Amino acid sequence: MDKKTNFFQDVYEVVKLIPEGRWTSYGAIAHYLGAKGSARMVGWAMNSSHGTTGIPAQRVLNREGRLTGKHHFNPPDRMQKLLEQEGLKIKDDMVVDAETSFWDPSKELEF
DNA sequence: TGTGTGACGGGCG
DNA sequence: TCGCCCGCCACAC
Numbered sequence: 001m002d003k004k005t006n007f008f009q010d011v012y013e014v015v016k017l018i019p020e021g022r023w024t025s026y027g028a029i030a031h032y033l034g035a036k037g038s039a040r041m042v043g044w045a046m047n048s049s050h051g052t053t054g055i056p057a058q059r060v061l062n063r064e065g066r067l068t069g070k071h072h073f074n075p076p077d078r079m080q081k082l083l084e085q086e087g088l089k090i091k092d093d094m095v096v097d098a099e100t101s102f103w104d105p106s107k108e109l110e111f
Numbered sequence: 112t113g114t115g116t117g118a119c120g121g122g123c124g
Numbered sequence: 125t126c127g128c129c130c131g132c133c134a135c136a137c
Contacts, residue, residue: 007134026119030132036120038132043118045134062119069118 007033011045012052014105018059021087022103023095025063032105043069058082065098 014029026039035041042060046069049055058079062068070079070093080090089096 027121030119035133038134039119040117040131041119041133044116046118048135057118060118063121067118072118 007035007041008045008048011042012049012055015046015049015055015057015060017105017109018056018103022101023059023061023065023083023088023098024103024105025061025065027063028104028106029060032109039063047072056082059086059103061095065095065102067093 010033011029014032015024018024026042027036029042030036030039033042046055046057046060049057050072057069058067058073060069067079067083067090070076073079080093083090083095088101095101
């Protein structure tokens with residue numbers, strides 16, 4: 001129907017598809033949505049996901065695999081805690097072997 | 112209605 | 125090789 005502000009909803013759908021023990025980057029999601037370069041919008045969409053349940057925003061990190069948005073969690077340490085529970089190793093707010101556990105939507109979803 | 116910000120990424124010096 | 129700057133697009137004030 002209306003495809004104007006569905007960007008947020010679309011981001012949520014992709015984030016929900018992220019399997020446990022894996023993580024992706026804002027740019028990867030933006031690229032999958034066709035807005036490659038607008039990685040900021042993905043982060044902004046996550047900002048709106050605060051009241052939306054079912055959004056594993058902790059699995060969405062920056063291109064370095066760093067928990068850039070952990071400060072936006074409640075509490076911030078919650079983000080790292082959740083990732084560790086899923087099997088990811090976090091060190092210095094960064095994912096260990098990031099490239100090994102990286103999950104690309106445009107690649108895994110093959111579309 | 113217009114300007115500024117923002118959980119980023121890539122290019123250039 | 126590292127660091128700095130600009131660009132993107134949507135939402136809030």
